[in-house]
Amino acid sequence: MCGMASPDLPLDPELARVLNYLRDGVPRTRAQLADLSGLARSTLSVRLDQLIAGGLVESAAGGVSSGGRPAGFLSFQPAAGILLAVDLGATHGIVALTDLAGTVLASEAAGLNIADGPKPNLDWALATAERLRLRVDRPVADIVGVGIGLPGPVEHSTGLPTNPPIMPGWDGFDVPAYIRTRYDLPVLVDNDVNLLALGEHATVWRAVDDLFFVKVATGIGAGIISGGQLQRGAQGAAGNLGHVRVPGSALSLARANADSDLEAIASGPGLARSLARPGRTPSSSRDVVDLARAGDVEAIESIRQAGRDIGAVLSTCVDLLNPSVIVIGGSLAQAGDVLLAGVREVVYRQSTPLATRHLTITESLAGETGGVIGAATMLIHHLLGPVTIP
């Protein structure tokens, strides 16, 4: 493994354009790359030399020399750099190191409290990253970028959390600057749900252009992939479903008052409040899921109704965006079919038939590392450019 001497990252767009033709993992000859790109041989040669010097491209085994120029196959080297990917939730965090193809090399998860503020949580992430780096035995210089997910709105262009409701002390905190005191590298920050959507798309639904990811946990938010692109909106605030009003199914109307919003009635803490009684004080999604798994009928019905309330909002989202797939993730989704059944019941009844005819509503399959894989996917897109299928 070699550190990146050159080229600098993010890649110059002209280098990215050449590398693009190798990122599907298929080795190709210079002649094939000239045909695919339409670039002049001389231009192509200069760019390939820069990519080879930086370790991103190598002559594959079996390459032979002909007239002083390599005649063999060239291939993309995902091991040329490693990425630090961090996914911080309200009560749980994961840190991973990945290669430049987004494959997880090592990861570690722990409980945390996001409300402790940025420094203790980011310090934990940095210390964990250092442990993982030693475990995979790579020099610090091999790390080429840092991607971080946070459980609240983030202005993606600056990496600053913006009025995050459950994150006291984080509003406007300069996360990239803090990370750069340790790693002087590109640092990208995004809402955790956006990263979950990217991770689910990268690992399970790569062929789908329109995917709608909903995280149901301490908060409720969506990550929207439309037309093949993650949609962040003008200020990076897209997907902010928590305070959306729930339109009137008979049941939710009866429960809703003028101030009730989706998060108040269907999040983990919202359900926990409604299930609390003397001697039983659930406080989190996990507590609610545990009650349901223990067979508590009231908890099971509450989760199903939360699914219906979420479904009432999602039926508007389906009419609006016509996704192919809705993926339900987050800790309350660990209740499995109960939550999904409520969502499906309302979405399939209420949305327009054209939009639901081929709609799949399913649970998250990317698993616990979906968020860090999403963070790596975001970084790779930034560092190496978008992949266009040759």
Next chain:
Amino acid sequence: MCGMASPDLPLDPELARVLNYLRDGVPRTRAQLADLSGLARSTLSVRLDQLIAGGLVESAAGGVSSGGRPAGFLSFQPAAGILLAVDLGATHGIVALTDLAGTVLASEAAGLNIADGPKPNLDWALATAERLRLRVDRPVADIVGVGIGLPGPVEHSTGLPTNPPIMPGWDGFDVPAYIRTRYDLPVLVDNDVNLLALGEHATVWRAVDDLFFVKVATGIGAGIISGGQLQRGAQGAAGNLGHVRVPGSALSLARANADSDLEAIASGPGLARSLARPGRTPSSSRDVVDLARAGDVEAIESIRQAGRDIGAVLSTCVDLLNPSVIVIGGSLAQAGDVLLAGVREVVYRQSTPLATRHLTITESLAGETGGVIGAATMLIHHLLGPVTIP
């Protein structure tokens, strides 16, 4: 003006890539185009010759010959072809001819009844197109594509209307095949609201990446531009707001019942029904707007309440998509500030502050030809490829 001998349209992607560097209207030399594109001179030369042969590119005045090759400036020729653009609403249609930059050369509008079915309406559009062609004095062979907007869901990939609620006789009718019996050319069909969004974006909001267009007329629908791209969704059904449930503002809750949806309570016909009484039987958006303009207090308050109900749905859309601009168009929007005031009242109160801080809510400015300009924009994108800023 010459007809297109070659190249064929839609342009080969390699030709589109060269033309892209001229579509901003700035003439450039071959040397500049080689620098911009990174293409080998020989490759570039072959492609430019094909574009010149097809009339899409010309040597600008003042170009001189040097060693048998033109040394002067090359420029894009939007007059090389003309586009037939048709925008059919429920009760009103516009037909236009445009050049390849989307500039309207001639247009004609008329009342129609979409419920008369596809043949009479499309025959009217074709006859009107022929009149316009004679007026601009161009041969039939100059027409290179046809774009059509319809007031209902359209499967964009096939051009077939799909269960359009207000269009009896249109469901599954093969619009492109019918048009091709007259013009054997690329025919693209889309929902009229998508085209209004494209037209508004092309004429007024070109620098904005996230625009949300709402048409309030006989139906209520949205055209969504997110991340700079029109979002059609998986089956082309995106933007279908008509049957979305209105979340509970106190007023709309009082009026809504289990079956009420946005279109039932806030469209032109919905308002007309609620305003009807013996001796006064408004039936359309125009009738309602006329009543309001005549100072009818009940009509004015109804339109304002329609704005609030639309705003209640839009506040979810704003939290979901975080657009920069919401544009309100359609015949009911001709009530002007009354409708907009209702929309603004609810959206600014109800959506999250981060999403409304820089949000503009405004009326459509593209005017009556917005839909046909949108149809031309869609066609140009298809025929000449997307424009990437050099």
